[in-house]
Amino acid sequence: MVTASDRCGVLPHADFQRLLNVLTEKGYRVVGPVVRDGSVMWETVERTADLPIGWRDQQEPGRYRLEQSGDDRIFGVVHGPQSLKPFSFTPREALLTIERSKNSFASVPTLPKSEKVAILGARACDVAGLAMQDRIFLRDAYADPYYQARRNSMFVVAVNCTRALTTCFCASMGTGPGATSGFDLALTELETVFLIEAGSSEGNDILSALAIDPSSPAQIDEAEANISSCAMNQTRRLNTAELPGALYEAHEHSHWDDVAGRCLACANCTMVCPTCFCHTVEETPDLTGQRTEHARLWDSCFTQDHGYIHGKNIRPTIKDRYRMWLTHKLASWIDQFGASGCVGCGRCITWCPVGIDLTEELSALLKPSIRTQQKPGQV
């Protein structure tokens, strides 16, 4: 949450352009939420007016709508379909090119050129998702150099949430609605000013360059109150108390058939999830057979190929795939990475074309199965 310290200042709404200017002067391309096609997407912003001033989003299962908010808040829109994932783990990334030479071949590295990007408007859930992806891609001695290169050049400006969507449940996951770590700067939008907190030395540099007034204790209290009220306004919650064990025990639960009847296996939930990391690789050779590109691209546990292992698809049915996804996300993820794979952003609920809600599915799975009388091994 917001900390009272000398690293916290206030920037009047009218002066917001100064933040963009300072970031640009420090060599960052500034990216923020921009209204496009009925939602907001990350795009380059140069002026405050590029941001979705006066808009807010209404989200519910399978439905997203923007509407005029009637105020002039800059960050009234909570989020669009994109988390921070596309910046560090890109949808398609060339890993290397291979060129044939006489009796041999040479591989040419394709490490991304580092471009300093400042992302303005990340939410606490997004920051938590990024921290989880760091755990996955930068683990121990096996750091992924492509991810690392992109990650190193990211500067994250978080915006603490003061309005809860009906799909939000970050409070129950302990990831929000205020960002506590993992950001360079964190903003809280108050009536006429932004409270700005630095979370890294790079953030401190920007804050110093901004040369703004320190915040008053009253302003910090107001920000804290708004964030707390946002947490209390969240209507959804994920019942994590009995996880991971309860989902392992629910492996044969009758409710999996119910959700499989609705699930499209379209993979939208995994594409918008800030933590899902599955990918596949493909070769793109040229016609002459002299050169090929080896690239990684987003994949999903909902695809046919994902479950295909040596001549057999081990997850042929939609039920197999949904159960695999939810059990991994909410249960075995904890065993694998030390925390839940869910950050409570609610994107999988909103962007599911048929509005499947994992909080409701989990609740149903934690109730007794109509097959509970069956003994193991019975069919």
Add this chain to the structure above:
Amino acid sequence: MAESDQPGHREEAHTNRARPRLGVFRFASCDGCQLSILNLEDDLLALGQALDIAYFPEASSGMKPGPYDIVLVEGSITTPEDAARILALREQAATLITIGACATAGGIQALRNWADVESFKRAVYPSPQYIQSLGTSTPISAHVQVDFELWGCPIDKGQLLRVITDLLAGVRPRLFADSVCIECKRRGNVCVMVASGVPCLGPVTRTGCGAICPSMGRDCYGCFGPTEGARTGPGLPPNTASLANRFHQGLRLIPIEVVRRFRGINGAVESFKQESEAWERKT
């Protein structure tokens, strides 16, 4: 200097080796998929060097007889004559690839499968007795064994080039069977169904087009056919029933509109066919 060290040797070796013979044949179709080959523009020269284009009347009047190493078939079977012709062509083809919705699934002309073709003939032709036409439009795979199927109306020219490249390299072509949604999300599109409420078939339609329609703000109409489908049955994708329910209950499409979503360019494919017929019973 050894001959192999001379500049240009590799290219000569490439062109001098026996180039696979390509034949492109048309059945009931609009020529659009064949045009996609000609639209390869930047790669046409390389394609012409890598392959001996032996039969391609749309491109050249120099038509050489078979057998062919690779045969591309456009169009569906709608006449007794074509039903015989495809059998003969199969004998001339080492690898037979269907290109497009017509050849792969029967195409838009398979709408006749739900109608009375004899009445169409009487309405259009003064002497309908001379028209030799089958009552159905069927995909090539209903008549002969097909090695690879390229979907789309028209096909994606990049996917075709990719398949030919893979065949030349001696590997099995990789054809994705995933949903259009995956490509939409990779491209950074906002979901048209969730954000605009249009009845998009993307969640049950296979990728390969590059998500062209949603990228332009339009709902996918399924021209690449259903996802997966190597096996069909209860519990396997595509889950057309769930999407159709959403169209009806969430997006307020009346049953006949749901029928029309699924009974389009690929309406004759089993999963889409069953869904449209289920909703036809509700109209």
